[in-house]
Amino acid sequence: MLLTGALFGCGRIAHKFADDIQTIPGAGISAVATRSLQKARFFAKAYNAPKALDSYEALLGVKGLDAIYIATPHVLHAENAIMCLNTKIPVLCEKPLAMNSREVSQMIASAEANNTFLMEALWTRFMPPINKVLKLIAAGEIGELISVNADFGFAANFNPEGLLFDPALGGGSLLDIGIYPVFLALLLFGKPEHIEASAIPGSTNVDSSCDMRLKFPGDKIALLHSTILSDTKTEAFIFGSKGHIHIHSRWHEMTSLSLHLNETDEVWHFDKDESCRGYRFEAEEVMTCIENGKIGSDAMPHDFSTLLIETLDRIRHKAGIIYSVD
Amino acid sequence: MLLTGALFGCGRIAHKFADDIQTIPGAGISAVATRSLQKARFFAKAYNAPKALDSYEALLGVKGLDAIYIATPHVLHAENAIMCLNTKIPVLCEKPLAMNSREVSQMIASAEANNTFLMEALWTRFMPPINKVLKLIAAGEIGELISVNADFGFAANFNPEGLLFDPALGGGSLLDIGIYPVFLALLLFGKPEHIEASAIPGSTNVDSSCDMRLKFPGDKIALLHSTILSDTKTEAFIFGSKGHIHIHSRWHEMTSLSLHLNETDEVWHFDKDESCRGYRFEAEEVMTCIENGKIGSDAMPHDFSTLLIETLDRIRHKAGIIYSVD
Numbered sequence: 001m002l003l004t005g006a007l008f009g010c011g012r013i014a015h016k017f018a019d020d021i022q023t024i025p026g027a028g029i030s031a032v033a034t035r036s037l038q039k040a041r042f043f044a045k046a047y048n049a050p051k052a053l054d055s056y057e058a059l060l061g062v063k064g065l066d067a068i069y070i071a072t073p074h075v076l077h078a079e080n081a082i083m084c085l086n087t088k089i090p091v092l093c094e095k096p097l098a099m100n101s102r103e104v105s106q107m108i109a110s111a112e113a114n115n116t117f118l119m120e121a122l123w124t125r126f127m128p129p130i131n132k133v134l135k136l137i138a139a140g141e142i143g144e145l146i147s148v149n150a151d152f153g154f155a156a157n158f159n160p161e162g163l164l165f166d167p168a169l170g171g172g173s174l175l176d177i178g179i180y181p182v183f184l185a186l187l188l189f190g191k192p193e194h195i196e197a198s199a200i201p202g203s204t205n206v207d208s209s210c211d212m213r214l215k216f217p218g219d220k221i222a223l224l225h226s227t228i229l230s231d232t233k234t235e236a237f238i239f240g241s242k243g244h245i246h247i248h249s250r251w252h253e254m255t256s257l258s259l260h261l262n263e264t265d266e267v268w269h270f271d272k273d274e275s276c277r278g279y280r281f282e283a284e285e286v287m288t289c290i291e292n293g294k295i296g297s298d299a300m301p302h303d304f305s306t307l308l309i310e311t312l313d314r315i316r317h318k319a320g321i322i323y324s325v326d
Numbered sequence: 327m328l329l330t331g332a333l334f335g336c337g338r339i340a341h342k343f344a345d346d347i348q349t350i351p352g353a354g355i356s357a358v359a360t361r362s363l364q365k366a367r368f369f370a371k372a373y374n375a376p377k378a379l380d381s382y383e384a385l386l387g388v389k390g391l392d393a394i395y396i397a398t399p400h401v402l403h404a405e406n407a408i409m410c411l412n413t414k415i416p417v418l419c420e421k422p423l424a425m426n427s428r429e430v431s432q433m434i435a436s437a438e439a440n441n442t443f444l445m446e447a448l449w450t451r452f453m454p455p456i457n458k459v460l461k462l463i464a465a466g467e468i469g470e471l472i473s474v475n476a477d478f479g480f481a482a483n484f485n486p487e488g489l490l491f492d493p494a495l496g497g498g499s500l501l502d503i504g505i506y507p508v509f510l511a512l513l514l515f516g517k518p519e520h521i522e523a524s525a526i527p528g529s530t531n532v533d534s535s536c537d538m539r540l541k542f543p544g545d546k547i548a549l550l551h552s553t554i555l556s557d558t559k560t561e562a563f564i565f566g567s568k569g570h571i572h573i574h575s576r577w578h579e580m581t582s583l584s585l586h587l588n589e590t591d592e593v594w595h596f597d598k599d600e601s602c603r604g605y606r607f608e609a610e611e612v613m614t615c616i617e618n619g620k621i622g623s624d625a626m627p628h629d630f631s632t633l634l635i636e637t638l639d640r641i642r643h644k645a646g647i648i649y650s651v652d
Contacts, residue, residue, distance in 0.1 A: 146526045147537060149551055149558075155586070196522055196539055198547045200472045200565050209565055211473060211549040213522055213539040221524045223537040223551055225475055230572050230586060232475075233559035239526050239535055246556050260481070260556060 006031040006065050008056055008080050009072035010043040017069060018047040020279040033059035060087045067286055070094055073163055074170030078103035085110040090117035092286045096175050097305045099325045104309040108302045111295050119286060119297045120305045122183055126281035127254040133245055136259060142240030148188060150181035151225040153232030164228055165204045172206035174321060178226030180252040184236055185214055185222035186307055192216050199319035207321045253278055332357040332385050334406050335397035336369035343395060344373040346605040359385035386413045393612055396420060399489055400496030404429035411436040416443035418612045422501050423631045425651045430635040434628045437621050445623045446631045448509055452607035453580040459571055462585060468566030474514055476507035477551040479558030490554055491530045498532035500647060504552030506578040510562055511540055511548035512633055518542050525645035533647045579604055
């Protein structure tokens with residue numbers, strides 16, 4: 001299939017995604033829309049997109065779009081996605097799918113009502129090594145799963161009006177990067193039965209850090225951390241009764257991982273695909289799903305996005321992280 | 327003062343400690359005792375100790391000992407320390423001071439009854455950079471303290487009869503290395519009011535990993551982790567309302583640390599003292615305390631060792647880590 005996509009927003013993540021689209025044979029970007037026409041034109045030129053627009057509404061009128069990739073600030077995801085879905089344009093929407101579970105349920109209802117594809121762009125889920133991780137676990141290589149430790153932290157440049165720091169844009173560590181460790185825990189363990197969480201409030205009133213301990217059925221535990229204050233190791237460990245998997249730093253990019261079996265030193269490494277930034281895999285999943293007439297992805301189904309945002313809501317409730325849209 | 331000390335045990339930690347004793351002017355090791363006379367002789371020769379003995383009882387009869395350093399397996403600490411204290415020989419005892427709070431209270435009672443010095447050899451407490459950390463915090467540099475994240479993990483070589491793996495010797499990650507992150511949290515926040523913890527049991531029935539979340543008065547949080555399964559980051563972060571302190575890997579050795587103030591990039595580094603392994607500082611504290619006729623150290627007082635072991639007991643209770651001495 002030829003994917004002729006469009007983009008809402010053209011920030012850093014949109015640039016990275018567009019880079020990767022160029023590596024997919026037959027795929028291309030036909031249009032980009034953002035509020036600044038200058039930025040849209042710059043972006044369109046960089047990625048050979050015929051149309052640069054300064055209105056999201058105008059983008060919906062572009063003919064022949066196979067899908068729209070939404071890379072606007074978190075607070076706009078629900079509104080943007082529902083606009084697209086109501087126009088029956090398939091949507092790949094950046095994570096978090098929306099600000100809270102109310103918004104996500106509206107988006108999924110819209111996808112269903114319009115019989116139109118919707119998927120959360122949680123790119124880590126589509127990196128080839130994560131399938132290796134899941135296969136190793138399913139094959140019983142590390143025995144029964146026991147716990148997950150994962151963090152994501154980097155020292156963000158402080159900018160009170162930036163995406164990471166402005167509460168009006170949905171800033172904060174949890175929704176932007178804490179979502180990765182939470183995603184991994186839910187992917188492996190399902191729905192948490194008990195959550196402890198706390199946040200460090202920053203000067204702009206978003207969470208600078210979030211510390212989480214999730215308890216799952218069978219006493220499985222996830223110890224998770226996110227911060228935009230400091231460069232932490234950003235590693236993940238999946239512990240089982242017979243061994244553990246170490247996803248090396250920075251783990252969400254799945255650059256490499258190793259399998260450690262108890263009482264032996266067997267270690268496997270899986271290197272990163274150097275031909276792309278890693279966003280290609282989620283784009284290919286979108287292409288395949290749309291080609292097959294699906295409204296959701298089996299790898300990142302609507303139910304999982306619902307579980308993810310509901311868990312983030314529960315963590316936020318415990319940690320006192322509140323947004324005006326709540 | 328001239329410290330003429332003796333050692334109980336001559337394993338890896340004893341070698342490191344003895345190395346550092348050589349760097350203190352006027353200090354020396356006059357005797358070493360361990361169950362293998364061959365090992366004792368090897369050790370004594372390496373560190374110019376006149377006496378090598380294969381019985382702890384015989385060591386107590388050596389004349390002119392200023393102090394005994396106890397580096398036997400954890401399960402022997404209480405018995406060894408009380409032997410020394412009852413002979414009125416001052417004691418520096420490796421961490422954990424003993425297996426549980428019952429044993430620690432017996433040791434402290436013995437120190438008091440014999441008016442003889444006792445201190446837990448938690449060397450990190452005596453590294454010069456930790457005083458810098460405490461001064462920065464006391465000066466309000468990072469504002470009000472909010473949370474601590476610290477871990478300690480390394481891939482231990484599996485040996486079912488080794489100190490780390492044999493439950494009869496007090497093996498497991500928590501008591502051996504998890505004690506460091508717990509120590510840091512208690513040093514900064516005092517007594518935890520609520521503890522969540524879980525452990526990964528290993529094939530020898532000691533905890534391979536321990537995940538902890540400690541809640542302190544004022545909603546201060548410590549997210550802590552220990553493991554003997556994998557080389558983790560082994561970093562510590564102390565977060566405050568105005569900034570944070572990052573103690574770099576491996577943090578318990580205090581190789582360097584940096585101060586990060588919110589919204590600025592000011593960073594300070596404190597390099598390790600290369601002239602010693604870092605055990606010299608605790609030895610010097612012992613010398614000063616004994617010289618001043620104290621029975622405990624102000625930096626690592628009996629009350630703190632009591633709080634530490636009581637907290638470890640509480641963590642073990644939550645995580646289901648049980649020893650035969652309990």
